[in-house]
Amino acid sequence: MQKYYESDADPGTLEGKTIAVIGYGSQGRGQALNLRDSGCQVVIGLRPGSSWQRASEDGFEVYSVTEAVKRADIIQILLPDENQAGVYRAEISPNIRENACLMFSHGFNIHYGQIVPPPTVDVVMVAPKGPGHMVRRTYEEGKGVPALIAIHQDATGKAHAIALAYARGIGATRAVVLETTFAEETETDLFGEQAVLCGGITSLIKAGFETLVDAGYAPEMAYLEVLHETKLIVDLIYEGGFTKMRDSISNTAQYGDLTRGPRVIGPETYVAMQEILEEIQNGEFAKEWMLENMVNRPVFNALTRADEEHLIEQVGKEIRGFMPQFRK
Ligand SMILES: NC(=O)c1ccc[n+]([C@@H]2O[C@H](COP(=O)([O-])OP(=O)(O)OC[C@H]3O[C@@H](n4cnc5c(N)ncnc54)[C@H](O)[C@@H]3O)[C@@H](O)[C@H]2O)c1
Ligand SMILES: CC(C)(O)[C@@H](O)C(=O)O
Ligand SMILES: [Mg+2]
Ligand SMILES: [Mg+2]
16 A cells, blocks of 8 residues: 655645635644644635634634635635535535645545536545544644545646645644545545444443443443543554553453453444445445435434433533543
8 A cells, every 4th residue: 555754745736825625623623723834825715603703713814615715726625524515516616726626535525426526627635534633633742643645536637746745734644644545535434433433432332331230330330431441441452452452451351352352243243344334335325314414314313312311421421520631
């Protein structure tokens, strides 16, 4: 797999170019602040609302999406995936300059054909492999979050150099940048967040919590055991893989881990993961998510509310309130 580091990117590629960051949420804010600190010229494109005020308070020139796109050589679309196609049709497509570079941090809309850019523009991806808040925090610490780059369309012959320079601007080349395709990024990203990072982990924690509470143990005990300590264990895995984590836990824990873990994540889970991956690959998930948005998200809202009201969230709020590391 092709990998890039700091010395592979030429920051001069972005000299004299205006980058319009469209959207100022998790990724928009993190990427825009990092780019500015790296010496890039950045404007923000938004609709009126709370993000507008935040971007202005952070010292950015903020415009409507239409005005920002008119000023831009590079347009990084950091709107929610479900809003991108509508905004693209109404405000980006009519105003985009010939030879501009259209950029994404996730391939969803290009891969599933929701946005079809004209052949006169570059279409690239720079996708940080981490939440936007961490993109900013690690940059401020002098480090970076790894990123993926991909080229969908190279109208100018400079698409690759722009993507790499942008990745450097957000701090990603301080870690590592991997070359991929829109298809590979989209499918692996959706699978990861559904089956492991977000869906898998919350379901696992919830199942452990409910099992302990249903058996009569105190919710506070269950919370500390299966949620709070998850981070401490995952930090060790993150730093040095399973081996470092297992070096740090007791032999008793390690024996339980090796013999009981596969009973929790057994053949049934592999089948479910396979099905989830197939729904991503054949476009079924993308279609379901687009339709869910068209009917004002009944499933999304009901399931979000149910989890917000779950005992684990109430107990967690109370326990974190006692711990100094969570106080602002
Ligand atoms: N959240 C992450 O950490 C993360 C990580 C990797 C990739 N991504 C990708 O980055 C992109 C942005 O995701 P996010 O989570 O940062 O989004 P977000 O929901 O945090 O922020 C979206 C921003 O767009 C603005 N916005 C929404 N609708 C708008 C409209 N119609 N017109 C103008 N502005 C509008 C919002 O006010 C907000 O500023 C997505 O493609 C996502 O898949 C996100
Ligand atoms: C941060 C994630 C989960 O990795 C990203 O893919 C997202 O969609 O927010
Ligand atoms: Mg994602
Ligand atoms: Mg992701």
